[in-house]
Each structure stands twice: as structure tokens, then as C-alpha cells.
Amino acid sequence: MMRTIIADDERLARKKLRILLGSEPGIEVVAECSDGKQTIAALRAHKPDLLLLDIQMPDIDGFGVLRAVLADAMPVVIFTTAHDQYAVRAFEAHALDYLLKPFDQGRLHHALNRARAEFLKAHDRETTFRIFDFLTKTNFGSQVDKRLVFKTGGRVVFLESDEIDWLSAAANYVTLNVGTESYLLREGIGHISERLDPDKFVRIHRSTIVNVDKIKELQPVNSGEYIVVLKDGKELSCSRGYRAGLQRLIDKNLPGENRDGSGLSVDEA
Numbered sequence: 001m002m003r004t005i006i007a008d009d010e011r012l013a014r015k016k017l018r019i020l021l022g023s024e025p026g027i028e029v030v031a032e033c034s035d036g037k038q039t040i041a042a043l044r045a046h047k048p049d050l051l052l053l054d055i056q057m058p059d060i061d062g063f064g065v066l067r068a069v070l071a072d073a074m075p076v077v078i079f080t081t082a083h084d085q086y087a088v089r090a091f092e093a094h095a096l097d098y099l100l101k102p103f104d105q106g107r108l109h110h111a112l113n114r115a116r117a118e119f120l121k122a123h124d125r126e127t128t129f130r131i132f133d134f135l136t137k138t139n140f141g142s143q144v145d146k147r148l149v150f151k152t153g154g155r156v157v158f159l160e161s162d163e164i165d166w167l168s169a170a171a172n173y174v175t176l177n178v179g180t181e182s183y184l185l186r187e188g189i190g191h192i193s194e195r196l197d198p199d200k201f202v203r204i205h206r207s208t209i210v211n212v213d214k215i216k217e218l219q220p221v222n223s224g225e226y227i228v229v230l231k232d233g234k235e236l237s238c239s240r241g242y243r244a245g246l247q248r249l250i251d252k253n254l255p256g257e258n259r260d261g262s263g264l265s266v267d268e269a
Helices: 011-022 036-046 062-067 084-092 105-137 189-193 240-253
Strands: 002-007 027-033 050-053 076-081 097-100 147-152 155-160 166-170 173-178 181-185 201-205 208-211 215-220 226-230 235-238
Touching: 002 011, 002 036, 002 105, 011 027, 011 105, 027 036, 036 050, 036 062, 050 062, 062 076, 076 084, 076 105, 084 097, 097 105, 166 189, 189 201, 189 208, 201 235, 201 240, 208 235, 226 240, 235 240
Parallel strands: 002 027, 002 050, 050 076, 076 097
Antiparallel strands: 147 155, 166 173, 166 208, 173 181, 201 208, 215 226, 226 235
């Protein structure tokens, strides 16, 4: 059964959808919503497999609803609307289909068949991810991960931690920058820093962690802040509050004869 939410501000539109869905096998309507706030609350409460979503609704429109839903909690989305000008934005938001009102049973049936296919693929992926969740959560004797295993973009990635150049954080997401590639993880920067070798990675900003081996030089700016230049030319800001941690790792990695101040340090960079 695909657990489904109907979101439309028009009562008759919701009624028609319920009637059409009643002729479709494997569909269970778990909630009906008449505005954006109700829809967001229903998504969080019911965690449905499918969302039939109108675009123009009171308080929060359909796109606002999708922005409020975390990526890993996003159901399959089919837009149901009377307005064709939003089609491009809908597919940019990764909607599966875009039904223009008034649509009939045949058009809805075709969209639901596509949704069923996505639903089955998701269940196959879930089984695979459960295996890898075991691998990522099992402690084999070391709190520092030499290899990170994570899910991103519908795939599982195995990454040697030494390959990471730097990490940046925004809200509850962290981007791992590895050469010309990047990986988005739904994880806090504080949590992921605990998985990295403290002798190799240093936090230089509240939203930035850098691999010390990737640093080429440090450039002073003002007020005790620095620009960290990586070997690939990338420039990152080191705030004053995190300078001590960077100094510690630089001192640790400098040859012994240079630790007395004759060699590179944060203060002399």
C-alpha cells in the first residue's frame, strides 16, 4: 500500500481526487490538507509514500511545503494544479509528475504507475541501506573513522578520510569536498568532526573543517583572522576563535627544529 496525502485548498478538488484514487489499487489516503501548514504537519506526522500536491494554497504554497521537508523524508511528489507556468519549477523540485486540472482517471493512473515504480525501487534501496547502516554504526575498536561510509544521492559511498580536502556546514547538512567532487550529508558538523582524526583535521571556522595535509599556506588579514590557502588554490577563512587549534596542528607537523618560531606558524604566516 502507498500511504498518500492529498493537499489542495479546494474541497471539491480533494473530493474528486479521493474518488479517483478509490478506483486505484494499493492506495491508502492517510490525510487531506487544505493549506501549506497542515500539509507540512501531516508529512511529519504520517511520513507518507506519496504526496498529491497543489501549488497555490493559503499561507505556504506547494514549493514552500517541499522546502520545509527534509530530503530523506521526502515522499514521491505529484503536483496537481490548474496552472501550467510552474512546470519547470516543479521538476527542478524533483516532482515525479505534473497533472494539469482537470485531469481524468487515465492521466492519474499513468502518474500513479510511475509512483508505484519509484515506491518499489525505494524499498529495494532501503534493504541495501540497512546493510550499510550496520557497517557505518558498528564500532570495530576505533572511534576515528579511516573510511567514511555514507548515503548520498541514492547511492552508498565509501571514502577514505584522507581524501577529504575540507568540509563546510549549513544547518543540518555537511558538504564533503574531495578534489573536484562534493558530497552532501545530512549530519551536523560537530558529529562528523568526532569521526575524523584530530591529528589530521582541524576546525578553522564554526562551519568549516580542513585537512591539514591539504594546506599550502596561511595569509594574515585583520583582527587576528587568516586566509587558509589549500594546495588546489581554494581559499578558506580561519576565524580568530579557531586559530589555536590550527596552531597546535601546525606545531605538531613542523620539524622539531622549527617549533621554536623559526619556521611557519599561524602568528608568522
